Amino acid sequence: MVAATSTMSLTRQLGIEVPLICGAMYPCSNPELVAAVSAAGAIGVVQPLSMIYVHGHDYREGLRLIRRLTDKPIGMNVLIEGSSKFYLDRMRRWVDVALEEGVRFFVTSLGNPRWVVDRVASSGGVVYHDVTERKWAEKGLAGGVHGLIAVNDRAGGHAGPRCAAELYEELADLGVPLVCAGGIGEEADFVAALRMGYAGAQLGTRFIATDECRAHLDYKQAIVAATEQDIVLTERVTGVPLAVIRTPFVERIGTKAGPIARWLLRGRKTKHWMRTVYALRSAWQLKRASLAGGAGEKTSKDYWQAGKSVEGIRAIEPAGEIVRRFAAAAS
Ligand SMILES: Cc1cc2nc3c(=O)[nH]c(=O)nc-3n(C[C@H](O)[C@H](O)[C@H](O)COP(=O)(O)O)c2cc1C
Numbered sequence: 594m595v596a597a598t599s600t601m602s603l604t605r606q607l608g609i610e611v612p613l614i615c616g617a618m619y620p621c622s623n624p625e626l627v628a629a630v631s632a633a634g635a636i637g638v639v640q641p642l643s644m645i646y647v648h649g650h651d652y653r654e655g656l657r658l659i660r661r662l663t664d665k666p667i668g669m670n671v672l673i674e675g676s677s678k679f680y681l682d683r684m685r686r687w688v689d690v691a692l693e694e695g696v697r698f699f700v701t702s703l704g705n706p707r708w709v710v711d712r713v714a715s716s717g718g719v720v721y722h723d724v725t726e727r728k729w730a731e732k733g734l735a736g737g738v739h740g741l742i743a744v745n746d747r748a749g750g751h752a753g754p755r756c757a758a759e760l761y762e763e764l765a766d767l768g769v770p771l772v773c774a775g776g777i778g779e780e781a782d783f784v785a786a787l788r789m790g791y792a793g794a795q796l797g798t799r800f801i802a803t804d805e806c807r808a809h810l811d812y813k814q815a816i817v818a819a820t821e822q823d824i825v826l827t828e829r830v831t832g833v834p835l836a837v838i839r840t841p842f843v844e845r846i847g848t849k850a851g852p853i854a855r856w857l858l859r860g861r862k863t864k865h866w867m868r869t870v871y872a873l874r875s876a877w878q879l880k881r882a883s884l885a886g887g888a889g890e891k892t893s894k895d896y897w898q899a900g901k902s903v904e905g906i907r908a909i910e911p912a913g914e915i916v917r918r919f920a921a922a923a924s
Pocket of ligand 1: 615616617618619620621640670702723744747748749750751774775776777795796797798799898899900901902
């Protein structure tokens with residue numbers, strides 16, 4: 594069976610028991626969460642900016658903290674943002690530190706992953722690339738990646754345009770393991786993705802509502818309380834559609850970028866500059882929102898990111914329990 598074969602190749606490539614990834618989340622990935630998911634037999638992915646800027650760890654020390662909590666494999670998210678040389682240099686250094694600290698799984702997003710594939714090759718590193726449609730998948734594969742994370746229209750973070758089934762059909766013949774990202778909140782969703790043919794699943798929102806995630810209790814409770822109708826896509830945070838909970842603030846301000854911002858985002862010369870402005874502003878906004886709570890209040894100007902998987906999330910739980918429950922359902 595195709596699905597069983599690809600599931601095995603995913604777990605074998607990554608050295609894990611459960612074909613489940615706790616996706617990188619700015620600002621919600623903290624070392625304790627990554628460690629808890631990996632310790633339970635799945636794999637947690639480190640988000641470097643979240644580790645340093647939100648949770649206050651030196652990057653190498655944060656990786657060592659995870660190592661003290663578990664010796665199981667972990668991953669690292671490499672955002673390939675071509676518009677800033679400073680940022681790219683820093684990302685290259687973080688990849689080197691991760692390799693030195695024993696990380697062998699890398700999840701690339703945006704841009705050409707070739708330099709990551711080349712840099713990790715001599716250590717036996719495995720690179721999976723986030724994609725939302727076939728043209729990005731083909732570019733990623735041309736860059737040498739070993740697997741694809743298929744981000745669908747129900748995902749938290751930056752959702753894609755296709756539903757999980759359409760995306761599977763579009764990518765199935767590419768010959769690498771496909772991981773379903775988006776909309777998986779409970780075991781039945783996970784089993785459905787595996788039945789569709791996916792080799793595994795990447796979850797974000799589900800793992801925010803856990804004991805180990807350091808996000809504010811208000812945020813976790815808002816995820817538990819939300820239904821999928823409460824999730825909307827807004828352009829106002831990063832300039833491209835981002836899945837957030839529809840709070841009183843979101844209702845008041847709307848989800849479209851203002852006319853000047855939109856014009857600057859379209860301009861050939863201004864779009865990189867405008868994206869940098871958005872990236873810096875949203876980094877600060879999202880950090881505050883996740884740690885301080887209160888975004889559900891009428892007076893708040895904060896955003897809570899979450900995907901439509903909120904529909905299946907009914908309690909704040911230990912991350913390891915979630916992994917074990919999902920593993921049992923899949924077997
Ligand atoms: C709060 C939040 C932050 C995220 N930040 C990132 C990120 O920094 N890098 C990334 O590649 N994906 C990011 N994602 C996407 C997740 O890694 C994952 O693909 C997605 O959450 C899957 O959809 P789900 O939330 O429905 O499970 C984020 C998702 C959420 C919910």
